[in-house]
Amino acid sequence: xxxxxxxxxxxxxxxxxxxxxxxxxxxxxxxxxxxxxxxxxxxxxxxxxxxxxxxxxxxxxxxxxxxxxxxxxxxxxxxxxxxxxxxxxxxxxxxxxxxxxxxxxxxxxxxxxxxxxxxxxxxxxxxxxxxxxxxxxxxxxxxxxxxxxxxxxxxxxxxxxxxxxxxxxxxxxxxxxxxxxxxxxxxxxxxxxxxxxxxxxxxxxxxxxxxxxxxxxxxxxxxxxxxxxxxxxxxxxxxxxxxxxxxxxxxxxx
Amino acid sequence: xxxxxxxxxxxxxxxxxxxxxxxxxxxxxxxxxxxxxxxxxxxxxxxxxxxxxxxxxxxxxxxxxxxxxxxxxxxxxxxxxxxxxxxxxxxxxxxxxxxxxxxxxxxxxxxxxxxxxxxxxxxxxxxxxxxxxxxxxxxxxxxxxxxxxxxxxxxxxxxxxxxxxxxxxxxxxxxxxxxxxxxxxxxxxxxxxxxxxxxxxxxxxxxxxxxxxxxxxxxxxxxxxxxxxxxxxxxxxxxxxxxxxxxxxxxxxxxxxxxxxxxxxxxxxxxxxxxxxxxxxxxxxxxxxxxxxxxxxxxxxxxxxxxxxxxxxxxxxxxxxxxxxxxxxxxxxxxxxxxxxxxxxxxxxxxxxxxxxxxxxxxxxxxxxxxxxxxxxxxxxxxxxxxxxxxxxxxxxxxxxxxxxxxxxxxxxxxxxxxxxxxxxxxxxxxxxxxxxxxxxxxxxxxxxxxxxxxxxxxxxxxxxxxxxxxxxxxxxxxxxxxxxxxxxxxxxxxxxxxxxxxxxxxxxxxxxxxxxxxxxxxxxxxxxxxxxxxxxxxxxxxxxxxxxxxxxxxxxxxxxxxxxxxxxxxxxxxxxxxxxxxxxxxxxxxxxxxxxxxxxxxxxxxxxxxxxxxxxxxxxxxxxx
Numbered sequence: 001x002x003x004x005x006x007x008x009x010x011x012x013x014x015x016x017x018x019x020x021x022x023x024x025x026x027x028x029x030x031x032x033x034x035x036x037x038x039x040x041x042x043x044x045x046x047x048x049x050x051x052x053x054x055x056x057x058x059x060x061x062x063x064x065x066x067x068x069x070x071x072x073x074x075x076x077x078x079x080x081x082x083x084x085x086x087x088x089x090x091x092x093x094x095x096x097x098x099x100x101x102x103x104x105x106x107x108x109x110x111x112x113x114x115x116x117x118x119x120x121x122x123x124x125x126x127x128x129x130x131x132x133x134x135x136x137x138x139x140x141x142x143x144x145x146x147x148x149x150x151x152x153x154x155x156x157x158x159x160x161x162x163x164x165x166x167x168x169x170x171x172x173x174x175x176x177x178x179x180x181x182x183x184x185x186x187x188x189x190x191x192x193x194x195x196x197x198x199x200x201x202x203x204x205x206x207x208x209x210x211x212x213x214x215x216x217x218x219x220x221x222x223x224x225x226x227x228x229x230x231x232x233x234x235x236x237x238x239x240x241x242x243x244x245x246x247x248x249x250x251x252x253x254x
Numbered sequence: 255x256x257x258x259x260x261x262x263x264x265x266x267x268x269x270x271x272x273x274x275x276x277x278x279x280x281x282x283x284x285x286x287x288x289x290x291x292x293x294x295x296x297x298x299x300x301x302x303x304x305x306x307x308x309x310x311x312x313x314x315x316x317x318x319x320x321x322x323x324x325x326x327x328x329x330x331x332x333x334x335x336x337x338x339x340x341x342x343x344x345x346x347x348x349x350x351x352x353x354x355x356x357x358x359x360x361x362x363x364x365x366x367x368x369x370x371x372x373x374x375x376x377x378x379x380x381x382x383x384x385x386x387x388x389x390x391x392x393x394x395x396x397x398x399x400x401x402x403x404x405x406x407x408x409x410x411x412x413x414x415x416x417x418x419x420x421x422x423x424x425x426x427x428x429x430x431x432x433x434x435x436x437x438x439x440x441x442x443x444x445x446x447x448x449x450x451x452x453x454x455x456x457x458x459x460x461x462x463x464x465x466x467x468x469x470x471x472x473x474x475x476x477x478x479x480x481x482x483x484x485x486x487x488x489x490x491x492x493x494x495x496x497x498x499x500x501x502x503x504x505x506x507x508x509x510x511x512x513x514x515x516x517x518x519x520x521x522x523x524x525x526x527x528x529x530x531x532x533x534x535x536x537x538x539x540x541x542x543x544x545x546x547x548x549x550x551x552x553x554x555x556x557x558x559x560x561x562x563x564x565x566x567x568x569x570x571x572x573x574x575x576x577x578x579x580x581x582x583x584x585x586x587x588x589x590x591x592x593x594x595x596x597x598x599x600x601x602x603x604x605x606x607x608x609x610x611x612x613x614x615x616x617x618x619x620x621x622x623x624x625x626x627x628x629x630x631x632x633x634x635x636x637x638x639x640x641x642x643x644x645x646x647x648x649x650x651x652x653x654x655x656x657x658x659x660x661x662x663x664x665x666x667x668x669x670x671x672x673x674x675x676x677x678x679x680x681x682x683x684x685x686x687x688x689x690x691x692x693x694x695x696x697x698x699x700x701x702x703x704x705x706x707x708x709x710x711x712x713x714x715x716x717x718x719x720x721x722x723x724x725x726x727x728x729x730x731x732x733x734x735x736x737x738x739x740x741x742x743x744x745x746x747x748x749x750x751x752x753x754x755x756x757x758x759x760x761x762x763x764x765x766x767x768x769x770x771x772x773x774x775x776x777x778x779x780x781x782x783x784x785x786x787x788x789x790x791x792x793x794x795x796x797x798x799x800x801x802x803x804x805x806x807x808x809x810x811x812x813x814x815x816x817x818x819x820x821x822x823x824x825x826x827x828x829x830x831x832x833x834x835x836x837x838x839x840x841x842x843x844x845x846x847x848x849x850x851x852x853x854x855x856x857x858x859x860x861x862x863x864x865x866x867x868x869x870x871x872x873x874x875x876x877x878x879x880x
Contacts, residue, residue: 014835042292069438075375076367095363096356099374101295102579103438110292111356113285118356143834198441207438211373214434214453218376218427225426229323229419236325 001066001184002085002130003152004139005159006059008189009169010146013049013057020141021047024126043112043121047138056191059147061138062087062108062123063176064184067206073103078120085152085184086125094119105180105207106197125184152184159188181206258478259649262608265601266653267660272598274664275591276353278673284356286673287591294576294586296354301576302596303350305432306568307343308381309460313471314340314388315418315425316464320494322418329491331484334395334616335475336468338607341388344381346603353595373434380428387421395614430457436574444578446518446529451509452574458505459536462498463567465491466540470560473553475611489550492559496544499563503537528573536566589672594664681743683807685735696807697743703811703838723814725797729787736811739804749804750783777802 021027027044039060040048047061064087071079071087078093079100096118101109112118126136130149134140139149148155159174175193176183181204187193279287290297317336320326352358364378390410397407410417433456436443449455469488476483510516519526539562549555576586588596610616683696686705695702711719728734739749754760765775767786773779780802783790791799797814805813815838823833831837 012835012839014839016835072371073374073438075369075372075378076363077369078367093363093367094357095360096358097354097374098295098356099372099435101292102435102442105441107293111295112283113288113291114283115285116281116283118283207440208371210437210440210450211434212371213450214430214437215371215373215376217453218431221426221430222423226419226423229319229422233323233325233415233419236323240325 001083001152002125002149003064003155003184003186004061004125004136004147004149005155005186005188006147007162008056008058008146008187008191008193010144011049011057011059012144012146013051013055014143015049016141016143017059017138017147018045018047018049020137021045021123024129024137025124039107041108041110043110043115043118046110046121046123050195052191056189058187058189058191058193058196059138060196061185062125063106064123064125065105065180065206066182066184067180067208069103069105069180069207070100070109072208072211073099075099082127084125084127084130086127086130087122088124088127089120089122091119096120103207152186155186159186162188178204180204258608259652261478262605262649262653263656265605266656268594268597268601269605270657270660271594271664271667272596272601273657274661274668275594276598278591278665278668279353279595282673286668287589287595289586289589289592291586294579296576296579297586298576298588298592298596299350299354301572302568303599304347304354305575306571307347307350308432309429309456309463309567309571310467310564311340311343311347312425312429312460312464313466313468314343314391314464315422316461317468317491318391318418319422320465320491322415323422328487331617332468332472332491334392335471336464337388337391338395338610338616339468339471341385341392342603342607344385344388346599348381348385349599349602350596353599373431373437376431377428377435380424380431384421384424384428387417387424391417391421395610395616398615399613425460426457429460430454432456433574436579439579442579443574444525445513445515446510446525447574447578449509449513451505455502455506455509458498458502459567459570462495462502463536463563465495466560466563469556470564471607473557473560475616478608479611481617483553485551485553485556488556489544489547492544492550492556495563496541499537499541503533503541525578528569528577532566532569532573534566535562536570539563540566591668591672680745683737683741683743685737694811696737696740696811705838721792721795722818723797724792725795725799726791729790737807740807740810741804743807745806747804747806748802750777750802 022045025046027046029044039050041060047059050058050060052058064081064085066081068079068081068087071077071081075097076093076095078090078095079087080090081087098109098111098120100120101107101111109120109122111120126134126138129136135149139147142148148158150158156174156177159177163170163172163174170188170190171192173188175187175189175196176185179197187196275287284290288297313336317329317332321329321333352361355361364375365382369375391414394407394410397403430453433452433454436448437450437452440448469492472488473483475481510519519529540559543549543555543559543562546555549559681697684698686692686694686696688704688707690706690708692705692707693702694705711717714722724733726734726739728738731738739747741747751760755763763786768781769775770779770781783802804810819832819837823830
């Protein structure tokens with residue numbers, strides 16, 4: 001499974017990756033609109049650089065979770081986690097419910113709000129490139145190798161090697177190794193990257209597991225409720241019958 | 255019947271406004287009408303119409319369960335009303351969903367593309383199936399009016415119980431699955447609302463509010479049409495809800511205690527306040543008002559309890575589906591048009607409800623068959639030209655007039671900015687400052703570039719080299735600053751001042767002088783500037799000049815510097831770092847400047863250029879801030 005490792009200490013914030021992404025994916029010029037928010041991601045910007053104090057630059061993009069919440073949330077299977085690691089989007093299936101945007105723990109999927117025929121927009125890890133053994137456009141563009149592409153396990157080893165090689169330089173944590181069950185976009189950093197997700201998660205359980213218990217109960221709830229209603233009906237009917245019989249008996253007596 | 259007409263007029267007005275907003279949304283997209291954004295992808299329609307709407311339509315399955323399964327035939331009168339309210343509730347929720355979906359014409363996709371891990375997939379299927387069930391449950395009512403389709407009607411009556419039980423089974427699933435929807439957002443939903451019990455809570459609260467909503471419907475009919483009210487019976491039905499409400503409160507309380515959130519309930523915050531408002535409206539007030547016999551059978555008591563419960567459950571669902579969902583600091587306030595559509599859908603449902611109450615036999619407890627009537631009276635008496643049958647739609651003219659006026663008013667309210675957004679904000683540019691070394695920072699945010707002006711002049715060949723960068727001056731001007739034409743930081747700038755050229759100060763230039771007679775008057779077909787301003791662009795200028803649009807300031811600066819730097823970098827191995835962004839923007843990154851760029855500069859003859867500024871970087875910035 002392929003992955004990206006971004007080393008925040010190496011990023012110089014030159015925005016070459018952003019530009020390469022726009023160029024490769026044929027994204028239009030991003031005209032700021034009322035509905036745009038400040039993290040720089042939008043329907044036409046699939047990756048952005050967040051400028052943090054003291055010359056820290058953090059690239060934001062889809063994390064390509066190993067067990068993505070968006071994929072499990074989508075009611076029509078328009079999102080798909082491929083074997084290559086990329087989470088890709090099938091616009092032809094999408095109905096535009098935006099449940100994936102609700103579900104994503106990183107707030108990544110964006111919407112074509114201005115379009116009358118809108119689609120979900122997000123990084124697809126340049127799926128057609130990596131399928132042919134190439135690197136994603138952003139990786140090719142990076143002048144400082146701050147963001148690199150490769151096999152996920154190898155990148156994890158490399159990340160840990162870098163952290164161990166220069167003790168004290170990095171926070172001793174590979175972001176994306178365990179959170180929400182692991183992601184295919186990893187970060188090592190000398191500043192805390194908690195701002196990339198919603199308030200810090202303590203558990204590292206994949207999000208799809210939160211709904212699976214309830215979803216597994218569905219067939220049982222369905223048949224159970226049917227049986228229960230049948231039972232209640234039978235009891236009520238029987239009670240009525242007995243009452244009638246009693247009345248009949250009383251009338252017969254009198 | 256003045257009261258009814260006034261009430262309906264208000265509903266038609268809202269409907270007209272909603273239609274205007276709805277048409278605009280369909281033509282120009284969601285962004286034109288809503289304040290929903292990437293941080294609040296679900297807005298008023300999901301949080302007010304769809305999710306609370308389905309809970310409020312639960313009366314259909316709860317009341318039919320009481321009547322047909324538990325065989326409490328004394329409530330038979332309310333069966334038709336409950337089914338109609340549920341049918342309209344689901345239809346209005348479905349309508350809101352269609353408006354809300356980005357691609358509404360794809361709404362049938364869950365039928366074809368299965369994804370059984372998704373709670374929403376399950377809800378979609380259930381709602382579609384339940385709409386069919388509700389239709390079959392309700393359709394005998396209008397069929398009562400005609401002697402046709404009697405076979406269909408009898409068939410549906412015969413298998414009523416199956417339909418009812420099917421409806422209950424389907425409702426169990428989707429009422430709870432609506433809660434499951436939000437289980438996937440543990441880090442977004444406020445802890446007072448997030449619990450693994452959400453599906454159970456959604457289901458139980460729907461059962462509780464269902465009968466109360468039906469009672470509210472009955473109260474409304476009796477108030478609007480002055481029908482007698484069976485308060486004892488309604489009170490008894492409400493008592494059922496009290497029991498379920500108590501169960502709901504118990505489950506919720508135990509859940510909060512078990513998850514160790516007892517303290518959160520008393521933290522002083524607006525979320526806690528909302529929690530208590532919701533609990534008071536949905537649980538405390540209804541239980542208080544309905545547990546006491548005197549209040550339960552009083553009109554006022556029923557009104558207060560049902561309205562409170564209905565608002566309470568709506569508030570609960572809105573909290574979960576929106577208000578408490580995203581805590582990013584972004585505040586979502588729906589636009590007036592979103593509110594129009596929300597209320598408009600409800601208005602339409604109420605109008606259809608009133609129509610059905612007026613037109614069909616909603617109050618009769620016994621089903622009638624037109625063929626059973628001994629002599630059905632003719633509907634239209636030809637001799638007197640009067641309608642004798644059931645009442646026709648009244649006030650057709652008034653309501654059409656109101657609808658058209660409010661529709662027009664609705665369209666008039668929608669501004670251009672609303673549809674096309676406010677667009678790019680202009681960031682005016684100021685000229686660079688400095689002497690031999692210029693500080694190039696158009697928008698003065700201190701993220702600028704130190705440009706060794708004098709050094710470049712010396713190195714590139716004295717005076718003759720000016721044209722490499724200075725490709726033109728404004729007429730009558732010796733040295734125009736770049737910002738004169740590239741006046742906006744991020745967008746293309748209209749460099750040609752049309753109105754000024756045609757003014758007396760601009761020489762009263764007529765149209766024909768620039769625009770050829772036989773061609774359309776477009777910028778593309780107009781004469782170039784040099785046509786009049788012969789010496790505008792110096793001979794040998796290396797930068798191409800667009801005649802009427804100037805690139806943005808940042809684009810222009812990069813366009814001037816980057817090509818030269820890239821050429822030089824290719825020419826000499828030791829200059830290869832000139833192509834790096836840091837060769838100019840290095841002062842943002844002293845660490846790179848020191849290691850790499852310094853070496854590049856050292857190897858060449860211009861090592862005195864940028865370096866002096868590096869040491870005093872912070873001081874320089876402070877100076878700029880002053």
